[in-house]
Amino acid sequence: MALIIKLLAGILLGTFIGLYAPHAVTQLLLTFKVLFGQLLFFTIPLLIFFFITSGIASLPQNSGRLLGKTLGIAYLSTIIAGIVAFFAASAVVPMLAPESADVAGMTGTILEPFIQLEIPPVFNVMTALALAFIFGLGIAATRAEALKNLSDQGRDVIKVLLEKVIIPFLPIYIAGVFAEMAAAGTVFDTLKTFAVILLLAVVLHWIYIVGMFILAGLKSGKSPISLIKNMLPAYFTALGTMSSAATIPVTLKSVKSNKVNEDVANFTVPLCATTHLAGSTITIVATTVAVMVLHNALVVPSFLTMLPFIMMLAIVMLAAPGVPGGAVMAAVGLLGSMLGFGETAIALMIALYMAQDSFGTACNVTGDGAIAVLVDDQAKTETSTS
Incomplete structure (x- = not known):
C-alpha cells in the first residue's frame, strides 16, 4: 500500500513540476527517467530468461497428471481472462479518449533530458523466451543441478534488483513521465482515461471471479456463492500483501474450507500462486x-x-516474479517486441498497472481457489472411475 501511495505521489508531483516548475527542473526529472528506463529495459530480458528457466526446471517431476491439469487450467483461465478484457476495453476505452489524444502531444513544450545514455540488452525478449524454454526443459530432463542452481541464483539476483532498485525508484520514473506529459499539455486527458480504465479492470476482475466460481460450482455440485464467501479472507489479505506468495497460508485455509482434498490444496495453491495470474492479465490487456x-x-x-x-x-x-509489479515487469518485453510500445507507452502501462496491483493480486488469489475446486473435482472423478 505504501508503494501505491508513493506512485500516486509521483504522478501528482510530476504533473505539478511539468506544469509549474522551471524547465530545468523538468529536464532533470526527464534525465532520471531516461537513465532509469535504460536500466529497466536492460533488465527485462534477463528477468524473463532466469525466472522462466528456473520456474520450468523447478516443476515437480513426480506428479505429472495433476501438474499438467493444474497448469492447463491456469493457462486456459489466463487466456480467457485476457480475451474478455480485450473486448471489454476495446468497447469502452475509445469512447473515453479525445479523437486527437496523444500522450506525446505537441500542444505544449517538448523537453529533452540533459544526458542520453544507451545500455543495449544482452539479448532481445524473444531470444530470452526461447532460451528459457530450451534450458528449463533441458534442465528438467537431464537434472543438471549446476545449471539449475545457476538459474535459481540468477533469478534471485534479478529479484533483489527488482525489490531494492527498480520497484523503489518507479515512483520517480513515473513522475518523470507525467512531468513530460504535463509540459506537453496532454496529462489531464490521460488521467481522465486512467481513472475509468482502472475501474473497468476491477469490474472485470469480479466478473472473472464470479464466472470461475459458477463453473467450479457447476462441476463440483457446490454453491458458487458459498465458494466465493469462503475465499473472501484470501481476497482481502491479498489486497494488503500485494503478493500471491505472501497470501498462501490464508489461501490454503480458504481453499480447504471449500472442502477441497488436503493433498490437492497443498499442491495447487502454492503452484497457482506463481503460475496463475489471470487478474494481472486482465489489467495488463x-x-x-x-x-x-x-x-x-x-x-x-x-x-x-x-x-x-x-x-x-x-x-x-x-x-512472473512474485513481487509487487512483477507481472507488468515481465510483460514489458512483449509490449515492446510484439505491440511496438515505446518508452513513454510502457511507462504509462507501468503506472496504470501499479495503481491497481493489489486488486489484480486479489483476483489472482481468489481464482486459485476456483482452480483448486476444479482440479479436486477432476481428481475425484478419475478416482471413482478407476
Missing part, C-alpha cells in the same frame, strides 16, 4: 488497449493481432 488509444502512434489492433500477444503473455505470466 485492458491497460494496453487504453494506452494504445491514448497514443496516436499506435492503434487498437484487431483481435487476431492481439490474440498472439495474449497467448504469449499467458506463458510469461506462468513465471
